Structures are given as C-alpha cells and as structure tokens.
Amino acid sequence: MGSGADQILPKLPLEELLGEVQSRLQAVVAAQDGVHALLEAVVSIGRDLELETVLRRIVEAAIRLVDCRFGALGVIGDDGQLAQFIPIGVTEDEIARIAEWPHGRGLLGLLIKEPAALRLEEIADHPESYGFPEGHPPMRTFLGVPIRVRDEVFGNLYLTEKNAGRQFDEQDETIVAALATAAGIAIDNARQYDATRRRETWLDASAEVTQALLSGTEFRDTLQLIATHARAMTSSDTAAVAVPDRDGRTMRVEVADGAGADDLAGVEFAAEGTLGAAVVASGEPRAVNEIRRGPEPAPLLDRLPDGPALLVPLGTPPHVRGVLVLVKRRGGTPFFGPTARMVHAFANQAAVGLELAEARREAERHGLVDDRERIARDLHDVVVQRLFASAMSLTAAARLIDRADVAARVERTVDDLDATIRQIRSTIFALQSSKDDVAPTLRGRLVNVVESAREQLGFAPGLQLVGELDNAVPDQVGEQAVTVLQEALSNAVRHARASRVDVVVEAMNGRLRLMVADDGVGLPADRRHSGLANLAERAAALGGTFELATGEPTGTVLTWRVPLR
16 A cells, blocks of 8 residues: 555656646647737738728737737827727627717827837726727727837727637737737838829829810819819818808808719808818818717718818918818728828919919910900901091092982992991900900890801891990890890791891980891791780880881891880
8 A cells, every 4th residue: 555655656746747848838839829820910911002901901910819809900190199090890880889989088098198018907997997988889808009100109009808708918918019010010111102102193183183274174174173183192082172252251162072972062151160261261281080060050061971081272372262172981091191291282283273274364365355456456447447438439429420320339339338337346346345344245245145146047147236335225225135136036047047137236316226137038927926026015115116027128127126214
C-alpha cells in the first residue's frame, strides 16, 4: 500500500507541467492565429484606395479580430466633434430608430480629448458615460483605440459587445492598436489618392464649364452644368444652385441635380436668417456636419437630405451670383477642408467664366448697337436724302410733261418713292435700338408681332411705323393695338391666301391708325367667326372706328382707328 502511494506522488508535478506546456502551446497557436488574422486584416484594408471603402473595411476587420458584435469608426472634424460616424453591425432599421446621431459626447468625447486606448467592462459605470439616445441598441463592454495619420489623430475605433458574454482583454487591445497603426497608413494613402482624383475631376469640370460659357451656352444651362459636376466631384446626393433676387430678400433654386431635383427646381424661400444669405454676404463657403430642421417649415431644407452639407458662393462680394448647395444623406462623409477648398476654387473659376461670358455678350451687344447706329446714320444721311431729292426732281419734271398719261406715271413713281422713304425711316427707328431695348416699347412689340408672322405667312410682311409711337400712344391704346395687329395678321394667315401683306401703324393728329392690307382672296364669307367682330368692339371701347374693305384690285384692307386721348 505504501509502495503504491510512493509511485503515484511523483506523477503529480509531471501532469501539472504537461498541462502548463499544453496551455502555453495553445496560447502560442492562438497568438499565431491572431498574427495571421491581423496580417490578413492589414492586407484587406490596404487593397482599396476609396476612402469610404477603406474606413468600412477597418471597422469590419476589427470586429473579426476581437470577435465582437458592434463596431464603429468616428472621424474627428475641424471643430473637435465627430464629423463622420461609420457603424457596422447595426441595421438600417436600427439606425433609423436612433433619435440622435453621435456627435462626440460622453465616452466618445473622452477619447477625442484624451486619444489613448480605453477598455471597459461596463460602459454605464464609467463617470464620463453619457448614456445612449432613444432607440439605441443596448451595449455593455467597450474597447476604444485612436487612429493616427502622420501624428495627427484622424479618429477613433470603437468596439462593443464581445461575443459569448466575454470581456475585452489586453491581447484584444494590442491587436486593435496594431490594426489602428496599419489603418492610419491605409487612410493616408486613400486620402492622397482621393485628393489626386478630385484634382483631376476639378480640372476636367472647370475646362468643360469654361468651354460652355465661352461658346455662348445659356446662363441657366451653365448653372445646371456647374451643379452636375459639383455633385459628381464630391459624391453628393443632391446639388442645387440658389440665386438671390435683386434686393436679396428672397432666393430661388434655379437648377438642381440628383435626389429630389424635380422637387427643388423653382423653389423660392426667404433669404433672411438662412445659411445661403450668410454665404452670399460673406463670400465664404460654409460646411455643416448635419442639416438640422427647425420646428417651422422650411421650403428648401424640407426637400434636402439631412446629412452633411456644403454651401459655396458663386463669385465674390458684392458680385455673388448665387450659392452652390451640396448635400449628402445621413451618415455620409462630411465635406472636409480639402473638399471644401476644391469646390470653392471650382465655383470661383465658374463665376469668373460667368463674368467673362457676360462681358463678351455685352461687348457684342454694344458692337451690334454701334453697327445699327452706323447703318441708320448712313440710311438717313445718304439713301433717304438721295431718294427725297429724286422725288423732288421727278415732281418738278412732271409739271413739264405734256402727255397726261406720262405725267401720271411719273407721279405714281413719286408716290412709290415717298412710301419707300417712310419704310426706310421705320427701319432706321428699329435699328437705333438694340433688341433688348426694343422689346418693352410699343414700336418693338409691333415689330416682334410682324416678325413672328413671317414664318406662318411664308414671306416677310411690309411694315411702316410713323410718328412718335413710343411717346404719344398711351399704354392702354398700345396694348389694344398690339392685340389688334396679332388678330389681323392671324386672319391673313388663316383666310387670305395672300402673297403680300403690308402693315402701317401711324400716330398723327391725335389719332392712332393701324392698317393691314393684303392681296389675297378677299373678305371671308362668315365674318362672325373670323374674329373681326372682336376688333370692332375693341375700337368702340376706345371711342374709335373699325373698317373692313376690299383691296385694289384684290384682297382686303383692314383699318382700325382710335383717339390717343
């Protein structure tokens, strides 16, 4: 019995030793597996150069390495708060139920203020714990590690809820710290790649916008091009350009691109107290990490996503033409300094292009006005004077002709010359104003009505404008005259089948006379449906008269007369 006990006792230390060796071997194997997993994680996060993809892969790799349920990466903004928060392990529905997005308070804020690894067994027991907002999933264990990029704290890696109810240990902290070091290098590479790509995109977009401006593209089309390129450059969900009115009290969304563009275009809103008005006044871009809606309805904000936003002026004070608004969905990457500077430079270059294009159009308009004035001067000083002298000579010669038929032919020629002189003088009046100046005046409106009938008639109607139409004709009479001319030419187009139409508008001796004559088929059989009764009513309302007669030898002569006072 005693000899048996002596044989068992020496075996106990050997079993303990073997157990210790076995546990150490398992620890070595586990460490080796951890190193392999860490190496694979480092390789995986370095495969891609898209910054957004790199950030998500860092969080996913950290979750796999320490075997936990939730992870997130918080990017620190220029204001010292979380500018971006990328969660993994939380569904879209769970995110939608969270009442407030993390801003960097409590434990998250502590890691921002004191960038060092933090490991907790119970989040709620820490004095800096701020609690979770309504709708947030419950979390207990916590591991936080800072991520540095070139000695600058880029953000923090947050991990919670280790699986099987376990706690984060020292080995987890070591592995995640090593991953954070590799993550800093991957983020730096992705940022450099992103900056290079943005610069190339900016150069291409600036070249296209400048080319469009200098080729005469319309102002609104150019704004649309600016919004489209800016949205693509920044990976935004929505882009819009809001333009202030002349007094700056209201702003209007001229163009929009991306999500909700159809609802944004044409929206008007009061400028006072808005970020858009502040950007117009200061001429400096403004970036916000999250659009926050107030209790009062806002026509613009209610149509925009509620994520990060960037507002950039188009131009410099006091010549800011509008505000470029870029918005991303909630959780999107905020507009960091380099992105904001790039968009600002792009907007400034586009604004310079707008100024150059407008200056070129103004120069062309002035050149056209100068040409018109020169032509009008030559017509008046040379052509009209020669025609007048010829008419005077023929009048004098007609008195010396014995044959009546020959004298009559000469007198008809003189009448034709007088008509030609009146037409040339009407042309001179039209040439002495630019197109932009003509449109609001009565003379210009009458010219536009006659020009618009050219395509429908198939030929250009003759036009004589006599007297001080723009000064002597009251607005009410002028409005009626334009409407009557439109109706008369419309009747000629539909019923006359004419090859010639002559229009005379004359303001003389206190009366306005409008006459439209054609060489067509004559008066319509049913005048009630031709709109002529309406013309007679308009004349009677102004105390005037309306006549419709057969032309010589064919056609119709419409005469509409009203007093000027």
